[in-house]
Amino acid sequence: MQTRTTARVVGTLFVIATAAGVLSVALLGPSDHISAPHEFAKIHHQVAAGALMVLVMAAAIAMIPPILYxxxxxxxxxxxxGYVVARGIEAVLVLPAAIGPLLLLSMASPQPQGAPNDPERFDYVRELAQTYDTWGYSASVVFFCLSVLLLNYLLYRSRVVPRLISGWALAAVPPYLAGGLLVMFGLLTTSSAVNTLLILPLAVNEMVLALWLLVKGIKPATVRV
Incomplete structure (x- = not known):
């Protein structure tokens, strides 16, 4: 695959992953708002669409490293x-964000032959989904930040994209990682304004990188590392 084509494909995948991630958060939201099976069943299509967006995001994340490698x-x-491995683990850790809501949706849907829903089982699965909101999200953040460090160190040293972009990404990793760890220890929630502010610089940077790849592509390297 030619470098220009590689840049365009990777830029497109970055945009897809980010867009799907934002849509999944908007559609699913935190699992602590779910109170009963019958209420959850009312938003069947919203939950299914949100879970689909998570799967699209995971697929895009998993496809980027092999193409860039x-x-x-x-x-x-x-x-x-290392970048390939880190993003692969991140993609795997993202998947439960779709599996949990789909399980809840299955349990909240009308049962065959009129069998009643089991509120206790529903509550148990809901607790598991809430656990993922804290630990699964934070674990995926750790591997995402590791992948950002690896990728942008290589981009910074080789100058295949402007150093402003890769340097910005490296500087934005600490606050993003801090947000994930604060969520892990219960000091923030994923939907809090503070966490949004912590992750925003790196999220914007990724879109800037994506647009650069789409418009300008990858320059010939000036430094080998």
Whole structure:
């Protein structure tokens, strides 16, 4: 695959992953708002669409590293492989965000032959979904931040994109990671304004990188690392 095509595909995947992630949050929201099976069943289509967006996001995340790998390995093969692994783990950790709501949806839907829903089982699965909101999200943040560090270190040293973009990403990792850890320890929620402010710089940076790749592509490297 030519470098120009690689840049466009990767830029598109970054946009898809971000858009799908934002839509999934808007459609699903935190699981603590769910109070009963019959209420959850009323938003069947919204939950199904939200879970689909999570799967789209996970697929886009998983596709980016293999496409970028041939470019990155020219600068440091070990770090390029580390990027592939980190994003792969992140994609796996994102999947429960779709599985939990789909399980709840299945349990909240009318049962065959008129069998009643089981509120106790529903509550148990809901608690698991709420646990993911805290631990699963934070774990995925850790591997996402690791992948950002690996990718943008290579981009910064090789200058295949402007150093302003890659340097911005490196500087934005600490607040993003801090937000994930604060959520893990119960000091913030994923939907809090503070957490949004912490993740915003890196989220915007990723879109800037995506647009650069779509418009300008990848420049020939000036430094090998």
């Amino acid at each position: 041939p470019v990155l390995k020219e600068h440091n093969e070990a770090l390029a492989l």
